[in-house]
Amino acid sequence: MVAPPANRPTVVASALRIFDLSLGQMLWSRRSVFLAILVGGPVLLAAAIRLATILEHLFVHAGNNKQIGGVTLFGMMIWLLYVHVIVPVLGVFYGTALIADEVDDKTITYLFTRPIPRRAVLIGKYLSYLTCTILLVLPSVVAVYFLIVPINGGSVGRSFPLLLADLGMLAAGLIAYGAVFALVGARLKRPLVIGLVFAFGWEPGVLLVPGYLKRATVAYYLQALVPHQMPLDTTTIGILTQMFDRFPSITTSLAWLAAMTVSALWWASRAVEDREYVLEQ
């Protein structure tokens, strides 16, 4: 028998080996192909807008007929497409499937019968999720930035810090949503449905309700990290949102997002450690 190593692999070392094993699987999965198409949507939209402005066939106007600059348009796209749709969708589809995919494929047995703590499997796969989604989202954002910001005289160089802030904010969103949906996937049955309801029902719904309930959302803290000034929204929902538009400071938001992430991952790890996975024969 091969003697166990004098220093048994730590959770971190084991998680990194699981990360190595699962990153390739995750990157080239059907899910990634589908979500890459989704993430490519804003790039196509940005290219279309840019082409339209170049051909001077389209003028983009806000409600007060004032021409919108490229930076503002970029901010709107980040806000409406990435923060509200793409990041939660990626979080839901990958996060809830971290362990579920291995269970459905019946490959979980190979990981759970190795001398590593089960929580290392979850953490390793969570790291794979982060790498995979960051590799999907960030290039898309950068492409949109270079296509949109120069519209109507925007400066790519001057606005570059904004891009970095956006990338950081989206990474924070992926980190927090991934952990929350990993917890949903580890703890609950039908995690995808529950995840979608949480992301597109609970989160936007609660943000409209005055009071403290919105603090139980990721979006509330993520909003505080958005570096852009949004154009004035005169719709009813827009007015309602702006009435209760009191966001915490960046430091507070980051602290809460970190706390959410750590506690969600800890709770998810506990669930994976304790749960029996009965594979259908």
Add this chain to the structure above:
Amino acid sequence: MSEERGIITAHHVSKWYGQVIGLNDVTLAVPAGITGLLGPNGAGKSTFMKLVTGQLKPSQGQITVLGERIWQNPALYFRIGFCPEQDAFYERMTGLEWLTALVRLNGVGDRGAAEMAARALELVDLTAAAGKRIGAYSKGMRQRVKLAQALAHDPELLILDEPLAGMDPIARRKAIRLIRDWGRSGKSVVVSSHILHEIESMTSNILLINQGRILAEGNVHQIRDLIDEHPHTVYIKADETRALAREFLGAADVLSLKFEDQAVVIQTSRPDAFYARLTAYAASGEFGAIHEVTSPDDNLQAVFKYLVK
């Protein structure tokens, strides 16, 4: 049933899946060496295997493996190798990549893991296919690579759930020899099957399981006689299925023969003689490659029905 010191001990172990009983008040001690777990599909073999590999927690009772509790005790997996029943893999990885990645999870460095993986692939005769994607492996190759991942880290206890299912006759013979050698080298093996003939070729120490209960344990020769009274069905997929069937048609022990798609299903009254002949045909290459040999458990079901009367 006795409960003495053994490599695996179960003390009044039961496992329920909701209202369904998977294992019912089992008390036993599996001795060192090779032990066969024999029972029809749905008898509780896989539940037992999952309990002794710590994938499931007993609803009641206690299980120890190599003297330690197994549930939530990952350090014990340094000493255990498990080959599961399910045909599940990372299809895009090559055999060598997959094995290396799994051995690395045992805390072995990259180079050491690659060497151990290559050695394990050699043991199961897959060196030539080491760089091929698992998705392109035949059923028999998939079984062998699964066996390789269980023994790559040289564990002192191998737990094999239906390891020979789907292997061609030559691979089957080699796998049986490998398992026997593993036992002879002072290590232990627990191997499950629904085919007595397979188990018998590896060990005479058998645990009989049915409907979640251990019916008998030890050297069960009488079961052999009972089995022989019931026809044994074998499903064979080969390049030259019809020629192979013609060859078997003249044998006295062949009771019936029918074709299913590309395969032939044969009933024999003497499985030993039948398998010996099949292995000889496979080795001769006279009928092309024999891709798959499986046996439904109808014959064993009949024996168990008789036993529990």
